[in-house]
Amino acid sequence: MKTASPATPRQDLSAQIAEAIRDAIVEGRMITGERLPSEAELAEQFGVSRSTVREALKRLAAQSLIRTQRGAFGGAFVNRLSYEGAYSQQITTSTLLLSMNAVSFETACEARYTLERACAPLAARRRTDEYLATMRAEIARQSQPDLSDEAFCASDVTLHRAFVDAAGNPVLSYQLAGAVEAMQPLMNMITFTARSRGEIVGLHTALADALEAQDAAAADTALHRLEAYTLTLGRDVMASRSRHGK
Amino acid sequence: MKTASPATPRQDLSAQIAEAIRDAIVEGRMITGERLPSEAELAEQFGVSRSTVREALKRLAAQSLIRTQRGAFGGAFVNRLSYEGAYSQQITTSTLLLSMNAVSFETACEARYTLERACAPLAARRRTDEYLATMRAEIARQSQPDLSDEAFCASDVTLHRAFVDAAGNPVLSYQLAGAVEAMQPLMNMITFTARSRGEIVGLHTALADALEAQDAAAADTALHRLEAYTLTLGRDVMASRSRHGK
DNA sequence: GCCCTTATGAATGTCAGACAATTAAAGGTC
DNA sequence: GACCTTTAATTGTCTGACATTCATAAGGGC
Incomplete structure (x- = not known):
């Protein structure tokens, strides 16, 4: 035939x-x-x-x-192509794209926080107690000094996903899933000192506070500062990596 | 073994x-x-x-x-997983997600324009003549009255991708590719009247002007108005669809 | 009649072996 | 050296077989 x-x-x-x-x-x-x-x-x-x-x-x-x-x-x-399925595919592709070193830490970081800031107005308007509670819980976890770096990163991802989900738009969550999760392998290379953890927890708290107060501008500011701080941390890692050869 | x-x-x-x-x-x-x-x-x-x-x-x-x-x-x-490869996968997944009717036009539209607005500050800062020229060219094409609806939509996609690319962050372009292109099948259902085309071209021109003037706020406004207008067009289609059965 | 057990058949999952098609490299000819 | 031929390795495709899974049907005990 x-x-x-x-x-x-x-x-x-x-x-x-x-x-x-x-x-x-x-x-x-x-x-x-x-x-x-x-x-x-x-x-x-x-x-x-x-x-x-x-x-x-x-x-x-x-x-x-x-x-x-x-x-x-x-x-x-x-298949129905559930959101979960789409999420995981999105994450796989994004992770691949970043892990193949085609992308600099700066570029990935900028993209991620730019997208996250896009959620700020919606999240501030629609946030429910549920997502706020998740963020607060993760902040509490991140404050425990005996937390491993991996667990700290994982908690970071959970917090940011709660923030994104608070925007109440599943398509947005789907798109952001890639940006947020794909950064994790890069973030995992960072060794967090007590001081840097404190700094991050402070900014996370500011973000949660902004959401609670439904203050989009404050959330935007917190994310800007988080981006700047993450960037310095990442640059340190990259610099020491290139110093010690590969 | x-x-x-x-x-x-x-x-x-x-x-x-x-x-x-x-x-x-x-x-x-x-x-x-x-x-x-x-x-x-x-x-x-x-x-x-x-x-x-x-x-x-x-x-x-x-x-x-x-x-x-x-x-x-x-x-x-x-494989290297080039950006193009990642783009096309991103687009496939996003299109599937939307086309399976699990997503309302409103939700998709909101996500798309929210993400696009996120690019506005970067695009306004970094836009080059090249991307501006692409946008102007597409606006000129969209002004031709004998353009088919499909061609109008395709030109729309090209324009918006030029805008996103103007932000100068390939990861952002990759993420946005899904959001912008996946909307096309939904947009293709819209029959554009001469009036609605004029309205859209006007907003596109405002967007290009904002970029040229490196005015992020104006670009943000133009995108907001474009979102609102697209939403009304889409709602009309959905309403007439549900009226005529199916 | 009702419940439990046991076939049955249709489908995917896996295997083995064969041959066709393709392609880069080695070898041969002038 | 340039061009053609051979060669061997590798993927692409086909065929036929058997194993595994599982919903349904059939049968048996009470």
């Missing part, structure tokens, strides 16, 4: 088939939850072997466009 | 292998441009068949973590 596309043998068959199915999903010809034909049927439809179809399906699964289920009445189903 | 992980048979072998290789790449044990062992070698190393390895590799290829080359001295190579 192979329709023999005239001059498109540039890609693998599996890539072409993956693309065809992806288009069907994106264009709404297949709806969420719908079951794809079985691998054997797809193989026949596209005029290829089952292995080729399977490779195509694995490509789609890697983008979490479909999920597969074994057993009777199993098969491949169109 | 199968190390028989104690209690992790939750995933397919191909997914496990993909994850193992992905970790190796992310953690820097494999560097950009490096060649992976051949499929046959990987199959032996992991104690699985070649098909299983291939499925794992397809998963990684779908995330553009690797690229494959046929022939002698071919194989799978660790």
Whole structure:
């Protein structure tokens, strides 16, 4: 049946088939939850072997466009692409992009805080007690002197995500997830002294206070100062790294 | 050799292998441009068949973590994850998220313009003649009355991406690419009247003027008004859609 | 009739082996 | 040295088989 596309043998068959199915999903010809034909049927439809179809399906699964289920009445189903799924993909891509050293600490830092500041007006307007409580709790945790650097960073991420979520826009949260989480590996390289922790906790407190008072300008200021301070910390690490060779 | 992980048979072998290789790449044990062992070698190393390895590799290829080359001295190579690659993945994920109707037009619109406004201060400070010229050119195109709605939307995207790129931060551009491009399918549903086009072109001109004058506040205002206007247009479409069934 | 156990069949997951297609490099010819 | 041919390595594809999973149907005990 192979329709023999005239001059498109540039890609693998599996890539072409993956693309065809992806288009069907994106264009709404297949709806969420719908079951794809079985691998054997797809193989026949596209005029290829089952292995080729399977490779195509694995490509789609890697983008979490479909999920597969074994057993009777199993098969491949169109995924809903939940926010969580989108988040994790977003984070994976962003982390990759940064970890491949194509991006300087300065650039990543600037992007992250610029985006975060964008949330400030919405967060100040919409913040609920729930998110405020999360931020306060993380600030308390960050004040414990026996906290490891990794745990401090993780808490930092949690706090900032609470701030972003307080803006009450899931698409914004999704976009920011990448920016905030992807910075963590870079932040993890920083050894936090007691003094720098104190400084950061102070700025976090200012941020939480601003949100509580629904003062967007104050939140903006706190984030500006946090960016500046993070930048100096990061620069120190980068400088000492390049001094000690690689 | 199968190390028989104690209690992790939750995933397919191909997914496990993909994850193992992905970790190796992310953690820097494999560097950009490096060649992976051949499929046959990987199959032996992991104690699985070649098909299983291939499925794992397809998963990684779908995330553009690797690229494959046929022939002698071919194989799978660790990809650099260029900005373009990251862009397109970002766009795919964002588009999917929006197109699956899990997101309202209002939410998407708010997120998009909130993020774009975040770029205003940087863009106003750093804008070069190049990006200004691109914006002016797109405004001129949008003023042509015989332009199709699709072309109008595409030009809109180009203009807004020029604005974002003017901020001079590639990470920011990458993050925004998703927000801006993913809106296009939603915008494409809008039929632009001559009046609405005029309104939009006027706001675009105000945005370009603000950038030229390096006036961040004016750019912010223009984007606010653009958001408000886009929202009314979108609401009209949604309303008429729900009236006419479906 | 009701519940528990046991087939059954359809589907994915995995394997093994084969061949085709591609490609860079080595070797040969002039 | 330039050009052509061979070669070997590697991915791409196909075929057929078996293992595994799992909802449903069938059967048996009470």
